[in-house]
Amino acid sequence: MAYNFDLLNERRNTRSYKWDQRVKLFGGSDVLPLWVADMDFLSPPAVLEVLKQRAELGIYGYAVRSDSYLDAIVNWFGLRHDWSIKSSWITDSPGIVTSLSLAVELFSEPGGQVVIQSPVYYPFYDVIEGNGRVVAKNSLLIRNGRFEMDYDHLESLFQGGAKLLLLCSPHNPGGRVWERDELAKLGALCLQYQVTVISDEIHCDLTFPGHTHIPFASVSPELADITVTCLAATKTFNLPGLHTSFMVTSNTKLKRAIDQRLKTLSLHMAQHFAQDAVETAYNEGAVWLDEMMAYVKGNLDYALAYFSEHLPEVKPLVPEGTYLLWIDCRGLGLDIAGLKDLMFRQAKVAFSEGSVFGTEGEGWLRINLACPRSIVEQAIRQFCDAARKSLQ
Ligand SMILES: Cc1ncc(COP(=O)(O)O)c(C=O)c1O
Incomplete structure (x- = not known):
């Protein structure tokens, strides 16, 4: 791989919609955000370079x-x-x-x-x-x-x-x-x-x-x-x-x-x-894109395997595209408030709560997988651990 998608890029205090609203939306700065659909990856280096060149012109007419x-x-x-x-x-x-x-x-x-x-x-x-x-x-x-x-x-x-x-x-x-x-x-x-x-x-x-x-x-x-x-x-x-x-x-x-x-x-x-x-x-950006999607596929495979082994009550729909994973959590027996409490307070993760996508989404959650593998691993482990406890 030419690009390192494992890199933990600091997004806190960068005016990030995903990271800098955690206290306001989820009640804690320690909540891992895997919700709104942007990536925690750097854009292709050529993009960074061209933006720097533009910035250096100094005239933005x-x-x-x-x-x-x-x-x-x-x-x-x-x-x-x-x-x-x-x-x-x-x-x-x-x-x-x-x-x-x-x-x-x-x-x-x-x-x-x-x-x-x-x-x-x-x-x-x-x-x-x-x-x-x-x-x-x-x-x-x-x-x-x-x-x-x-x-x-x-x-x-x-x-x-x-x-x-x-x-x-x-x-x-x-x-x-x-x-x-x-x-x-x-x-x-x-x-x-x-x-x-x-x-x-x-x-x-x-x-x-x-x-x-x-x-x-x-x-x-x-x-x-x-x-x-x-x-x-x-x-x-x-x-x-x-x-x-x-x-x-x-x-x-x-x-x-x-x-x-x-x-x-x-x-x-x-x-x-x-x-x-x-x-x-x-x-x-074509090579970057291909590598990024291969990396996200690795995240997806990891998540699917982890759910299947540790929380089979949750049933993911296997995506054919996007970097989003739509999971059926109805087997946990929680209502909307219960799912939010499980995510934000007990598991310390923020996935998107499904009912915002329509009533069909009640009992479902959407996970954004466009982030370093270590974040996916931690978030899914924390979610599954908390869900298992809630099932006991
Ligand atoms: C299906 C779909 N349409 C549109 C958007 C947002 O597009 P924009 O930011 O250009 O309004 C998103 C972002 O997640 C999306 O998933």
Whole structure:
């Protein structure tokens, strides 16, 4: 390995959302944080270097968006995802959640239904409800130890008038990397009922061996025409604090609406630091990414083996992608408050409590595995020890 992911990087007192809110959120500075989805790893060295070079310029005036930035995005998706996009299809946005919210505002009616496949990343609910729309839940089914889509129920929602779907692909928190035939079946229903799809593919680069991310818009030209894909380098290369993402659509009508709204909000200007980081990460970060995912796979294997040996009452869904592990803790017989007490007070760990992802998540927890192995080992040991005691 060229990169050392075992390194314990000090994140305390660095304005870290994950580490510096432990007293406020979990009641103790000794709680190990494996919750919000950023990594405890340094970004690729080339990214650090380019940001230093930018900082040293000392003048941070207004920026233009360079062709080389857009080329880096186009090349990455061509090479890594076999998806041929054009730079004219790309629109920058400060973040994926901003993009989702804009899309809800632009492509659904006030009071209209917007479909999500729950349990799902919690801001999906916020952007729908905050824009005065109604959440139409298409709950995922658990079959053969993994989430699957309920197409019959989905069709009933479309028949009931829902015209917008927020797709999470790969899926957070379930770790599914949707397969081509699943996406095609979903897409056929969307085409049949004239549903617009906003596909959040922020986890697209984070897949485990044997699983390939298929961009929804790449499945067919017909699907490309009803889809806006929300993408970012931030999850892939641990840059979320830089607040940068982009939307891709080949549909000029959808793109025009997005561009206009972003301009009205004055969110359209280019940034220096984010642009440098994203361009460099895509151009020079591939090896780092492959090694990082191999390391996370080691964390995953460790966690799965440990639970199976020491706490078989807890049943993990084995993820196909993302660095998140969704575990079924209903066998512990605890309610939401009980699970929080077990984590924060007894085990001194902070995983994400599952009900924030939807009612389907009650009794589940989500563990962020993008941290040094020693932290994973300690956190899971502390959790299992505390859970065993609570079962006695
Ligand atoms: C599915 C999904 N979408 C969006 C985001 C956040 O994106 P952003 O920080 O660009 O708003 C996350 C972060 O965890 C996520 O898991």
